Amino acid sequence: MGSLSVALGFAVLPQRAVAADPARIGILIPGSKSDKGWMESGYDGLVAAQKQHGDAIKVQMIENINYADMEQALTQLASKNGLVIGVGGQTQAAVYKIAKRFPKVKFSIVGGNAGESAPNVAGYDVKQAEIAYVAGAAAAMLSKTGAVSYVGGMELPSIVNAGKEFGMGAKSINPNIKFFENYTGDFDNVAKAKEATLAAIAQGADVHYHILNLGLRGLEQAAKEKSTHIIGSYANYCGSDPLYVAYSITGVGYQVRYALDQFVGGSWAAGYKPFGLAMGPEASDMIICGATPEMKAKLDAIKADILAGKIKVLEG
The missing domain is CATH 3.40.50.2300 (Response regulator)
Known part of the structure; x- marks a missing residue:
């Protein structure tokens, strides 16, 4: 039997083929997600985004890695996801390096600074x-x-x-x-x-x-x-x-949600974006x-x- 069934002359796809595939998100949290600080705030933003989007997204997270292993972790995430989020300015150098190898993947850096640029990288400055x-x-x-x-x-x-x-x-x-x-x-x-x-x-x-x-x-x-x-x-x-x-x-979690919302909504854009006081009290x-x-x-x-x-x- 094939994967199609026939009713009254019309081909009917199985339900699993009709449903939209979830947006695949990779996130690198280089520290501990329970550090009571930057990393935990980023993780809280991810949890909030998962609650908001439900089955519309599928998330792969890598947490608590050594600085020397950052490029390997980003490569692993980029090979399986459409958007990769690096939580922390310490991910920036590795993100720009790996982004060149995966031009079809979008990358967002939470805590990114102005200066570098790439057509598939967004840098969010928490100010x-x-x-x-x-x-x-x-x-x-x-x-x-x-x-x-x-x-x-x-x-x-x-x-x-x-x-x-x-x-x-x-x-x-x-x-x-x-x-x-x-x-x-x-x-x-x-x-x-x-x-x-x-x-x-x-x-x-x-x-x-x-x-x-x-x-x-x-x-x-x-x-x-x-x-x-x-x-x-x-x-x-x-x-x-x-x-x-x-x-x-300082809105780390807010920026994680922002990156994910923009990607899911189809409005994700590369380039440097300042957040800070101008983006309101959540930021x-x-x-x-x-x-x-x-x-x-x-x-x-x-x-x-x-x-x-x-x-x-x-x-x-």
């Missing part, structure tokens, strides 16, 4: 430096000692620029504030993040900001031991942990847990000045 400035202002408002700190992972331009803008934002509130900036060279190194935070605490810092993945565990350990506080990143979890006094929203925002009306008004004014160009911030 971390922009919201880091606002986070610095929040930290200065919350600090009781007049000293704040920042710990970044790899010294990528966007991570360094965010650190510098955090310091500038803090100084916009208190010109005399002490600011301590450190980089561990690894987003996931718990011991180095703890060491850097303890060093800042020893010099008076009582509010800490970060761009880390699993390394955040070290920052948390230091803050808990010394009774200091953290401004979290990526999502608003106010009330879930007394260590955290505020959260910056970028700053929340002080239990903020006073004065604090909220000041943060709103700073965000408005950034959007209006009155406050200039670095790229990243």
Whole structure:
């Protein structure tokens, strides 16, 4: 018997052939999807997109890989999917390299920077430096000692620029504030993040900001031991942990959903796209847990000045 059945002279395809094939999505989350940071935010965006699209999409995810294995992971995803999403700026170099080998596959980089371009690559800039400035202002408002700190992972331009803008934002509130900036060279190194935070605490810092993945565990350990506080990143979890006094929203999950929605809807486009405050509170925002009306008004004014160009911030 063939795969066609005949009724009243008409060929009727089996139901499985009539249904549209699901859009195939590959996603590389190089860190842990439960890091309470960038990677978890990206994973949460994926979960939300899966709930929204249901059987219309089929997702293949690779998580928690070494930097040296990134090209191999992207090759595996590109060979089986129509869209491949790299979560994190650390995927950018490998994405552009692999994209040349798979010109018919679309690639989106969550945390991508301007500069490079390819006809099948989209780079979504979360504008971390922009919201880091606002986070610095929040930290200065919350600090009781007049000293704040920042710990970044790899010294990528966007991570360094965010650190510098955090310091500038803090100084916009208190010109005399002490600011301590450190980089561990690894987003996931718990011991180095703890060491850097303890060093800042020893010099008076009582509010800490970060761009880390699993390394955040070290920052948390230091803050808990010394009774200091953290401004979290990526999502608003106010009330879930007394260590955290505020959260910056950097829309990693929002961008994952954006890439997937654009691909499924047929409107995906290559090129650099900035997100940040201009894309609304899901993409970028700053929340002080239990903020006073004065604090909220000041943060709103700073965000408005950034959007209006009155406050200039670095790229990243």
